[in-house]
Amino acid sequence: MSRRGIVVPVVALFVVLPSGCSQGQQPVFPATATATATVTVTRTVTATPSPGPVAAGQFPPQPGRDAKNVALRDFVTPSGNITCTDEFENLSCVVEKADFATPAKPADCDVDWAANEIDFSVPLTTLGACRGDPPPAVLLTNAHKLEYGTVNTLKHGVLCLSEERGLSCWASQSRHGFFVSKSVFAVF
Template identity: 30%
Template structure:
C-alpha cells in the first residue's frame, strides 16, 4: 500500500476509447471473413461433381438374394426391354451372353445334381446352359466353365434383354432364356433348372 492514499490499480492496462473501437472493428472484420469463408466452403461442397457409383459397369451386389427355384415358364417381357449382349444377374451367381440366334448362361454355384456327361465328354456338364434357334435348349459339355465377365452390366431382377430372336429374363428365380419364335429355352437357378 502506498503512502499517498491513492487507490491501487489492479489488472492490465485499459484501452482508450480509440483502442476499443479499433479492437471492435478488427473483431468484426474477422467474424465477417470467417462467415464468408464458411459460405464459400459450403457452396463449393454442394457444387462439386459427385462420382457416380459404377454407372457404366455396375457390379453385382452381394446383398442381393441368390436365385433359388427356376421359373416354370418364361415371364412376359417388361416394356423397357434392354438389348444386352452380355449381362450378370444382381447376385453375381449367374451370367449370360446373347447373339441373334443363341443365348448361353453360366451358374457359378448351384445345389442341383448335374446331368451325367455324355460319352466322349472330357470337360464338364452342369453349369452351362444354352438355347439356339436350330437346336433348342441344352446343357453342353464344355472344356472349361466360362468365367464371369468383369465389365458386364447387371440386368436387374424384373428386367429382360432381347437380341434378335432371343430373350433372357432376370428374376429372383434365376435366369430364363428362350428362342422367341419356338418358345424353347431354359430356366436356371441355384436349386435347379428346367427346359421350356
C-alpha cells in the same frame, strides 16, 4: 470346340436330371411336340415335372408393361450367380453355384467339362459341355447387371427376363426356352 451329349425331346416344363453321357454326346434338350422322350444311347436321361416355383403354364413368362427393356450382349444376374453371353449362334450361360443335378463328365471327354454351362440355340437347350476352352460366360469380368424385372433382347429373337426367383430365356417365335436359378434348371 468339341461338344457331346444326349438328345431328349421335351413336351412341357421339366427339370432335367441327366444321369450321364455316352460316347460322343452331351445332354441336349429340344422342346418338341413329341409326347414321349426317346434316347438312342447306352444311358438314359430322366426328366420329371419340376417342383416349386416352376410350374407348367408359367413359361415363357409374361413381363409386365412396366418392365425395362435393354439389349445387352453380355450380362449377369443381380445375385452374380448366372452370367450369360450371346456368342455366335447361341446364348451361353454359366451358373456359378448350382444345387440342381448336373451331368457327370463323360468318360470320353478328354478336355475340360463344364457341367453347369447352359447353351441355348433355338430350339435346343444343352446342359453341360465337353470343351477344350473355358465357357465364354466364365471369362466375362465386366458383364452388365441385368436388374430384376428387366427384359434383355438378344439377337435371333431371344429374350431373357431377370427375376428374383431366377432367369428365364426363350425364343420369341417358338416360345422354347429355359428357366434357371441356383436350385432349378428347367426347359420349356
